[in-house]
Amino acid sequence: MAMASLPFAAQELSAAFIDSVSRVVRESAEREILPRYRSVTAYRKHDGSLLTEADLAAQHALVRGLSGLIEYPVLGEEMHGEEQRRVWEAGGRFWCIDPIDGTSNFSNGIPYFAVSVALMEHDRPLLGCIYDPIADELFCAARGAGAWLNGRPLRRQIGSRTLAGSVAEIDLRKEKTALREAIKRQPPYARRKTSGSSALSWCHLAAGRVDLVLHAGQMLWDYSAGALILAEAGGRLATLDSDDFWSGPVWQRPVIATHDAALFEPWARWVREHRATPASQ
Numbered sequence: 001m002a003m004a005s006l007p008f009a010a011q012e013l014s015a016a017f018i019d020s021v022s023r024v025v026r027e028s029a030e031r032e033i034l035p036r037y038r039s040v041t042a043y044r045k046h047d048g049s050l051l052t053e054a055d056l057a058a059q060h061a062l063v064r065g066l067s068g069l070i071e072y073p074v075l076g077e078e079m080h081g082e083e084q085r086r087v088w089e090a091g092g093r094f095w096c097i098d099p100i101d102g103t104s105n106f107s108n109g110i111p112y113f114a115v116s117v118a119l120m121e122h123d124r125p126l127l128g129c130i131y132d133p134i135a136d137e138l139f140c141a142a143r144g145a146g147a148w149l150n151g152r153p154l155r156r157q158i159g160s161r162t163l164a165g166s167v168a169e170i171d172l173r174k175e176k177t178a179l180r181e182a183i184k185r186q187p188p189y190a191r192r193k194t195s196g197s198s199a200l201s202w203c204h205l206a207a208g209r210v211d212l213v214l215h216a217g218q219m220l221w222d223y224s225a226g227a228l229i230l231a232e233a234g235g236r237l238a239t240l241d242s243d244d245f246w247s248g249p250v251w252q253r254p255v256i257a258t259h260d261a262a263l264f265e266p267w268a269r270w271v272r273e274h275r276a277t278p279a280s281q
Helices: 015-036 053-069 081-090 103-107 179-185 198-206 220-232 261-276
Strands: 074-076 093-101 114-121 124-132 137-142 146-149 167-171 191-193 212-219 236-238 252-258
Touching (some): 015 053, 015 093, 015 114, 015 124, 015 137, 053 074, 053 093, 074 220, 081 093, 093 124, 093 220, 114 220, 124 220, 137 220, 146 220, 167 198, 179 261, 198 212, 198 220, 212 220, 212 261, 220 236, 220 252, 236 261, 252 261
Parallel strands (some): 074 093, 167 191, 167 212
Antiparallel strands (some): 093 114, 114 124, 124 137, 137 146, 212 252
């Protein structure tokens, strides 16, 4: 993996360390997730989200593997809220993992889900790896050093499409403003999709397979690795209220993002203008 000069010396950002993290991520998918694909039953957690035995097995494998590389605390999606808070409030560096992002797809036999791992330093990611085991695609990024897909650099794209000709990934289930109505009635883009995996949405945006993303609210483990991958690939990202994506509440953040920096201003402006419009009564 070819890497640019790192902005500061850190074992955790070396090519060898990133390769080791990648290996742990791949092995968790190969040993714990793929053998259970289309053969497990999902059930509802207390918050209404889905869980399978593959989520739990993959999380255990990731905790074991990552701790074997370097012993930072782990904040995983399938941990109890109190345990998650304890890791977060301790500060410093920690692993943030989602063993299966897209559990609904996974449990229904839809081949669109991923493993997401980020090494966090306080509220910012240093390193992110997302693996799509069905496509065998591994996206990685290190802060200040670039982003890669299966070891090849993800290149910044400029001026490839207009807003009107763009493909957008939209999830506004948690958004109750006039924006939902505007998206339905007068979308500014050409085509819309909803994938069911936030992690892969970030990756496909970084790779230029999708042009725009709008999400009403992602959890820390949904965006931690993916947001870094997009940023290091040259994309632009913000929240609904701020152009600084990394400001504001950490546990859940809405997303406005583009893979082409030239699309960001018109997309963000359209979203915010229609969100500020009073909803129809």
